[in-house]
Structure formats: structure tokens, C-alpha cells
Amino acid sequence: MNDSRVASKAPLRILCQQEHGSCAACCGVSNFYDRSDAAMHRRLQRRTALVLAAWPDESELARARDQLLAEEAPEVLFAAVKVCPFAGHVDDDARVGCLLHPTRHPTGADLRDLAVYPKEVCAGHFCASHDWLRPREADLAQSARGSVYGRVVTDAALVKAVARAVDDVLCRGWVSADLAGAGAELGALWTLLLQEWPFVDPDPRRFGGFFFDGADAIERSLPSACFGLSVAVSAPERIIIDAIGTRPLDDADGAAALGLLRGGLARVARAMGR
Ligand code: SF4
Ligand code: SF4
Structure with missing residues (x-):
């Protein structure tokens, strides 16, 4: 795939997740007017609950996506930066990550094409840092x-x-x-x-x-x-x-x-x- 958002090779050191912190900024989690801890937590909790209730049925997940996109649209800060409603709480209430990640799927299926980017971008994008x-x-x-x-x-x-x-x-x-x-x-x-x-x-x-x-x-x-x-x-x-x-x-x-x-x-x- 020739897409400038996709790295030709994964970096030696991936910064997205570490023991004491996690990031999903490129999935748009910070692209909101209210970026307080309380608002972020509420938003991620809501997404996690809806996505887990639909998981892993693809049409239910698509319905949850559309519902969340509509709910969150008025809160989005910068419309040109996509906000993916499948970034939520993974593992525990403190860790943010991809709720559709294939490692979470019972058969390892990659459902990330349901989201706001092609799954190749989800799998292969590493930010400038x-x-x-x-x-x-x-x-x-x-x-x-x-x-x-x-x-x-x-x-x-x-x-x-x-x-x-x-x-x-x-x-x-x-x-x-x-x-x-x-x-x-x-x-x-x-x-x-x-x-x-x-x-x-x-x-x-x-x-x-x-x-x-x-x-x-x-x-x-x-x-x-x-x-x-x-x-x-x-x-x-x-x-x-x-x-x-x-x-x-x-x-x-x-x-x-x-x-x-x-x-x-x-x-x-x-x-x-x-
Ligand atoms: S690629 Fe960069 S922005 Fe995206 S999750 Fe990883 S560290 Fe965060
Ligand atoms: S589906 Fe892609 S854009 Fe959405 S949370 Fe997962 S990695 Fe991020």
C-alpha cells in the first residue's frame, strides 16, 4: 500500500504503549474542546461500553460507530482530524487503545476497516515522534x-x-x-x-x-x-x-x-x- 501515513518499516521502538502510559492521539482521542481528565474518561467509558456490547458482531459494531460519531460530533475541536470511536479503555480504566485490535478478537480477525481509516493505516502508522x-x-x-x-x-x-x-x-x-x-x-x-x-x-x-x-x-x-x-x-x-x-x-x-x-x-x- 502506497500511503504516506503508513510506515514502510515499523520503528525499532514503538512509543504508543508502555507500562505506565498509553496513547491514542492519532486515533483522535484528544481532538475535543473538553480535554479534561473527567471528560476524556467519560467519553472513553461510553465508547468502551457500547463497543463491548456490540463485540464482535460487525453490523452491531457499525451501528455503535455511527451512534458514537453522531453523539461526539458537537464536541469535536478540529473537524479535519478524524476521531475514531473505537479508541477506548483496554485492559483497565486507565489504559487507552484500540478496541478493535485483532489481538482482542476471538479468531484474530482485523475489523479495523469498520473504523475511520483503512486498517492498513491503523496497523502501520507511527507518528512523527x-x-x-x-x-x-x-x-x-x-x-x-x-x-x-x-x-x-x-x-x-x-x-x-x-x-x-x-x-x-x-x-x-x-x-x-x-x-x-x-x-x-x-x-x-x-x-x-x-x-x-x-x-x-x-x-x-x-x-x-x-x-x-x-x-x-x-x-x-x-x-x-x-x-x-x-x-x-x-x-x-x-x-x-x-x-x-x-x-x-x-x-x-x-x-x-x-x-x-x-x-x-x-x-x-x-x-x-x-
Ligand atoms: S503513533 Fe504516536 S500518536 Fe499514535 S498512538 Fe502511537 S504514540 Fe500516540
Ligand atoms: S480502529 Fe484504527 S483509528 Fe480506530 S482506534 Fe483502532 S487503531 Fe485507532
Whole structure:
């Protein structure tokens, strides 16, 4: 199959699932106005219940698909990015994955053509992070746990910037072995940046460094949230601040935001044995 979404060869290291985190971003799980943990959980629970009730009858599954697509349509953020209703809770309530995966089928049948992409795309697509993250950056991304994992692992620019910002604090390039002693601090940093950041843009159409609007949405890069600040901001700090969807900052908020970010980075660096 000649489809640019399908890798000619699987990457050596697949980032989609790991022991402490899972991702289904390319199946559209984050493409909603409300991306709170509670809304994501409710949506995934609903899908899982409907799909399991239909499983593995193909016409019942098609009916469940159509019902879920209709229910979720008003909540979708960016119409040009497909949302597959077959991404749900697999194994337990915390792990997201493909409910149609052939390993789940009693005879191993691949029913993914029922979904929003051809099954070859489902089986063979690996997002850009698989190419762009160097080994230590992939290790850093995989320090994320739980519901922030998918958000971290799919944002190569954010991961690279955090890696460089920690280098800057350490005054040396850290190596993967340094991550072992900093698991708790890294977990706290990802939580701060992606779940607790007090300077996040309140507009739900903001997604990381982009802004989406309606069915005809085009993604538009925004001016940096740090634009015009009188305090000095390093290049990696600016990339981090923009990637996590920060609203435009004035000098007071800019200083507070940098203080929070630098505090989190410093705790990681200390735990790495600065
Ligand atoms: S977005 Fe990337 S890491 Fe996430 S499920 Fe898709 S290919 Fe895997
Ligand atoms: S059917 Fe394809 S698009 Fe849908 S959840 Fe499974 S892998 Fe993702």
C-alpha cells in the first residue's frame, strides 16, 4: 500500500504503549474542546461500553460507530482530524487503545476497516515522534505517567525543549541513566506543565501552540506567550511555555510562570545529581 501515513518499516521502538502510559492521539482521542481528565474518561467509558456490547458482531459494531460519531460530533475541536470511536479503555480504566485490535478478537480477525481509516493505516502508522525523538528524548517522554503520557509523547518539540532546558540547568548534557533517580520529579514536572499550569489559555480552541476553530479550521501558529516580556527567557523555556498552551503573559505573570517552570526543572536536575 502506497500511503504516506503508513510506515514502510515499523520503528525499532514503538512509543504508543508502555507500562505506565498509553496513547491514542492519532486515533483522535484528544481532538475535543473538553480535554479534561473527567471528560476524556467519560467519553472513553461510553465508547468502551457500547463497543463491548456490540463485540464482535460487525453490523452491531457499525451501528455503535455511527451512534458514537453522531453523539461526539458537537464536541469535536478540529473537524479535519478524524476521531475514531473505537479508541477506548483496554485492559483497565486507565489504559487507552484500540478496541478493535485483532489481538482482542476471538479468531484474530482485523475489523479495523469498520473504523475511520483503512486498517492498513491503523496497523502501520507511527507518528512523527518515532522519527524525531532521539533515544534519550524518548526515555524522557516515557517518564510521563498516566493521562499525560499521550500528550507528552506526541509533542516532540516539548520533549526536546525540556531535555535542553534540563541540560542548561545541569550545565552538561544529561544521559538516559540520569533519569532513573528523577522519576518522581519528572512526573511532577509533566503534571505541572500539562495538568496544573496556572497560566494556561482558557480558550478551549487553543491546543498547545495552535488555535483551532470550527469545521473549516486551519491551524495557526500564535505569537509566543513570552512576546514583549522584559525578563530574559531562554529558547527552550519559550518553546515549553508555548507548547503547553500558555496565554499571553505580562511581566508579572511572566516572572511567575518562569519561576514555576524553573523550579520544576531545578528539582529534576537536582534529582539527576546536579
Ligand atoms: S500518536 Fe504516536 S504514540 Fe500516540 S498512538 Fe499514535 S503513533 Fe502511537
Ligand atoms: S480502529 Fe484504527 S483509528 Fe480506530 S482506534 Fe483502532 S487503531 Fe485507532
